[in-house]
Amino acid sequence: MENFIVSARKYRPKTFDTVIGQQSITSTLKNAIRNNQLAQAFLFCGPRGIGKTTCARILAKTINCKNITENIEPCDKCESCTSFNQSISFNIHELDAASNNSVDDIRNLVDQVRIPPQVGKYKVYIIDEVHMLSQSAFNAFLKTLEEPPSYAKFILATTEKHKIIPTILSRCQIFDFKRISIDDIVKQLNFVAKNENISAETNALHIIAQKSDGALRDALSIFDQIVSFTGNKISYKNVIENLNVLDYDYYFKITETILNNNIPESLLIINEIIDNGFDGQHFLIGLGEHLRNLLVCKDASTIQLLEIGEDFKTKYKEQSEKCSVNFLLKALDINNKCDINYKISNNKRLHLEISIMQMCSITSPVNDEAQHAKKTAYTPPPLKKQQVMEKDTSSLKSSPTPEPEKHISDTTVTTPQIKKSSDVTPGTISIKQSFKQQNENNNKNEFHDIKEDHQKTADEFSQDQLDKVWKIYISSISEKLPSFSNAIAKNNPVLKDNFVIEFKTDNKLIANDKLNISDLLRYLKKELNNYQIRLKPVVATKEENNIAYTDQEKFEKMAEKNPAVKKMKEQLNLEIEF
Ligand SMILES: [Zn+2]
Known part of the structure; x- marks a missing residue:
């Protein structure tokens, strides 16, 4: 078997122009080199795997190159460039502060800084994960950073900019690296696949890109992993299986059943998903994204926010045409609430099911309870109550008079209706009465x-x-x-x-x-x-006896104990803010 080089290394960009997704940074660096205005120290910030170290190496290589191209790229041929390519250049020093964070490690580095370069112009020091340096190591380093020799350049990289002390920040030119867009990652994966003679479905690459969360390095290692499992064919199916990603089809299917107010079917889908070993919240988050994508499809100007493979785009557009914006907003709201409360719910599955059933009732003919009941076949009783409550609380909010009779226990239980009416004499308090x-x-x-x-x-x-x-x-x-x-x-x-x-x-x-x-x-x-x-x-x-929650209630309670309070309020014409 031939030597396997991981794709992230094999396809690591060697020039500024081939860096993916950090164009503003690379062009700024190139301009600085062109105008000979290079700072002495840089801070590269941003999440892992998005090209910080790569850019630092390209920068080091370029400024040491003897024949920088017109386009401000290293020539790749001179003595310095070749030694960089073989990783034997003495002009680049990399220190991983995550594992070398002691004062001694920094002292070693500082000692090296004193020695000028033998070949090339600059010595470049890359300190990765610089936020991991101990306090004393930081201090030892600070002096060098304050007065570095002209040939020394420092590139500090960190995923956690907020942990960098201000004295360091103020001495560095700061570059914020962006997460790489899914499209850019897919393009790069496609490029690698072609070079490696691997046939890959675009949808599959999209899933990999999504899973990597904007980190190209992660995307490439997932890619390698899938190739090692499945050989030279990457299909959507084997990617979702290997990455334990829930098939998009489930989201399309359940949205369809929700639109049809089909509670039994939607419960069966949830059952199947859970049976397949997926976590309920995982599904919820996915469904939220799905609904969001449908919403995004509704408007030509936001359709670009759809980060989905081409094949799915058509499917999304088709389904979004069946959904009203109102429906999507309500479903998203239910989804979001369910997500927020998921962790604290004692019966997580039921919690999820209730939310899905609520979604199923968004477009059902709400006014016709009987028909509703028929249609949703075996709506379990606690749910019905829940649904009624959902509707009723909103109507309660908008109308000042409490709705009569129908929902009964729910309103009794939920919030005491506190009505301040003029005919209530001070002392007889509305909480009790209502x-x-x-x-x-x-x-x-x-x-x-x-x-x-x-x-x-x-x-x-x-x-x-x-x-x-x-x-x-x-x-x-x-x-x-x-x-x-x-x-x-x-x-x-x-x-x-x-x-x-x-x-x-x-x-x-x-x-x-x-x-x-x-x-x-x-x-x-x-x-x-x-x-x-x-x-x-x-x-x-x-509640009745002890606790007053709102300011209004507190006031009423005070007034109950001491009518003079109320009198004072009236005489001074005071207002209570509720
Ligand atoms: Zn060169």
Whole structure:
């Protein structure tokens, strides 16, 4: 087997003009050489693998060349150039500060700086990862950097510019290297493939370029890796398999099902993706990019932002025509929220599924609940609630009056509706009131049995009687339903007018536990021989009693304790900023 040279080395640019994607930097350097205005020290900043060291070497080689071309490139023939090519030039010194960061390492380098070059004009010192130098090494180096001999040039390179101390920054000419664009990387990969007689699908090279995140060196080593796996043929299929990249087709497919409001199908696709070993968040991020690409396709001016292989471009355009901008924005929003909360979610898969189902309902006929339910076949109940909540919270935001009845438990649970209305007298606070009102509304239909409604039997009973029956019930269920019995045992029930029994719980799950509350109600009706009893759970005692969140709430609470506060506000005509 012949000697294998990694592509990143074999195809390392040897002239300024062949450097990929850093044109502004190379032309600035060339101009400086042409005008003989070369700085004494340079700082090359930017991510790894984008050409910092390469440019430093070309610079070193060029300024030492005896016959610089008109185009300010090294001649590649003179004594100096050939020694550079064979890596035996004494005029270039490279120090990797990541592994040589001690004072001694720097002292060695400083000692060398004192010796003028024997051949050529300049000695060039390249210090890579310069931010890794220890503090004392930095200090030892600083003196040399302040007063370098005229023949010495320093090129400091770093991926972390912010770690470079100002005293160094101020002594260097700074060059910020850019990430290399996907198109540029693809071009270079194509070039290498042709030279190596490797047939490569452009889509495959695009995936490699994307995976390398703007670092050409990484792209080339991925390229080598794929070649070593698959021989002289690089196809889209073997690249996504080797790089564990999710096939674009999945994104096209799931977007299609989302557009068709097809929840079952979309869940199956997610299942397949997860079965194939892909991480949910990985998929989410990919889907976000996919939606973003569709959005970008919507406008001729942004279509250039589509960093995709040609074959896929047509596919993207086709799908984007099926999506409205509104749909894409909403889907992106859902996707983004899901992504942000993914890590903290306890049931990540469900979290993902809910988001996809929400996307599926963006374009569904929202007003027709029944039709919606039919279409989405087996929408699980918690989801429906979620969807309703999504819609309703927005409508709540826009309209000042709380929406009645339909969403019930959700609104009770989420935010207390704090309405400041003029007819609320100081002292009776809206939090409490709105809570009561809501719970009344909510429970009007919830915890009583319609079948029993016609039974007129309604014996009077006292609070004492109620307390007794309540306690008996609690002890009777304490073993079977410990959490429910504990929760309702915390506060005594309160008998209100019209046989409404209010009971407090700080747990919204308890308040929504229809099954157990219905059992309780049935028991109370029977024991107290009163079939008109209604049960009214009141949630969020904590908020009610202790915590004021917004400034408005804080003010209301203060005013409740001390009406003079409110009076003062009115008299001084003060405003509270909410
Ligand atoms: Zn030369």
